[in-house]
Amino acid sequence: MVIAVDFDGTIVEHRYPEIGKEIPFAIDTLKLLQQDRHQLILWTVREGKLLDEAVEWCRQKGVEFYAVNKDYPEEGRENRGFSRKIKADLFIDNSNLGGLPDWGIIYRIIKEKIGFEEIYGNASEQPVAKRKKRRWLF
Secondary structure: OEEEEOOEOOOEOOOOOOOOOEOOOHHHHHHHHHHOOOEEEEOOOOOHHHHHHHHHHHHHHOOOOOEEOOOOOOOOHHHOOOOOOOOOOEEEOOOOOOOOOOHHHHHHHHHHOOOHHHHHOOHHHOOOOOOOOOOOOO
């Protein structure tokens, strides 16, 4: 499977343009996914020197990506046009609807080929906490 992975806020805490601290188990999980023969693409807004720093940070941690901001390693900018949209089977990104699950859950979803419902159960069956009614401006 081809998996596109964001950097800031997904692999590391969001401190752009700096590199934040690693999000717990992100690197370990990425290594496991590579061992399971998934192709990982680093998919980030970073460019130039900031992108090089992110790629090198991951390399030093033991994660080498199949491609960076492109579909395959040999792809040149002249072949892409203007869009940086890539083709992947799965995208891991902190901007995901519902936010970023922890990396253990991400690995389980991919490894076991299951969805959120199987992990979290049916949310509609869970009791909803009553919220205190609020009035406008009070």
